[in-house]
Amino acid sequence: MTAVDRRPAGVTFRNAPVFWAGTVACTAGVLLHLPMYIDSRADGYRMVGMTPDPAMLAGMALIVAGLAMSIYGLIPKAAPDSGTNLARVRVAVADDSRLRPALVGLLVVLALAVIIDAMKPLTLGFVAPGMAKEYGLKSALNPHGGLPVALLPLVGITGTVIGSFTWGWLSDRAGRRSSIILAGLLFTTTAICGAMPGFSWNLAMCFLMGIGAGGRGLRPAWSTWWKSLS
Numbered sequence: 001m002t003a004v005d006r007r008p009a010g011v012t013f014r015n016a017p018v019f020w021a022g023t024v025a026c027t028a029g030v031l032l033h034l035p036m037y038i039d040s041r042a043d044g045y046r047m048v049g050m051t052p053d054p055a056m057l058a059g060m061a062l063i064v065a066g067l068a069m070s071i072y073g074l075i076p077k078a079a080p081d082s083g084t085n086l087a088r089v090r091v092a093v094a095d096d097s098r099l100r101p102a103l104v105g106l107l108v109v110l111a112l113a114v115i116i117d118a119m120k121p122l123t124l125g126f127v128a129p130g131m132a133k134e135y136g137l138k139s140a141l142n143p144h145g146g147l148p149v150a151l152l153p154l155v156g157i158t159g160t161v162i163g164s165f166t167w168g169w170l171s172d173r174a175g176r177r178s179s180i181i182l183a184g185l186l187f188t189t190t191a192i193c194g195a196m197p198g199f200s201w202n203l204a205m206c207f208l209m210g211i212g213a214g215g216r217g218l219r220p221a222w223s224t225w226w227k228s229l230s
Contacts, residue, residue, distance in 0.1 A: 022072075025063070
């Protein structure tokens with residue numbers, strides 16, 4: 001039986017070496033997408049129609065294997081015992097407590113997260129015209145295109161909704177911090193969507209990125225959310 005490795009930061013590893021090896025594999029997989037992207041600079045970094053080279057294919061394989069290893073290394077075999085009676089939980093606000101550096105850092109991180117979330121619609125509005133032109137998609141500026149460019153935000157938001165429920169359930173099983181780590185890892189690895197040679201690849205990466213984005217916030221755990229409805 002594999003020993004459980006506990007860390008004071010609140011993260012429980014099922015197998016820490018496997019998790020870190022998976023993280024390294026994901027990082028290497030992302031970096032292996034860069035050579036093909038850099039090679040497309042002569043065409044204005046337009047990768048549409050390009051055939052994935054061996055480095056990109058190897059990078060995709062490393063990302064898939066790395067995510068599987070990270071999930072295995074982080075998620076425990078059994079869900080932790082959650083015998084806490086929610087009816088007895090009391091939350092008190094200490095209005096006269098001092099603002100310590102840790103609290104200030106938390107406020108800064110939360111403010112940046114809100115800013116990033118608010119910028120997503122602007123980002124989609126910025127990239128949609130160029131994406132419609134590159135892939136020949138249907139948009140207001142290209143009404144005779146093929147698939148509608150609006151599929152990109154639709155797929156991304158759909159992934160975010162699914163991810164909100166998925167990471168809520170996972171936080172019950174692996175803990176809030178562990179689920180946020182995995183969500184961040186998934187979000188980072190799917191950021192390679194900008195280096196995809198086809199729109200279908202882009203949609204797949206955008207969907208997975210949306211799932212990762214669904215676990216980045218401080219969302220309630222699945223059991224707590226379900227109990228609040230009953």
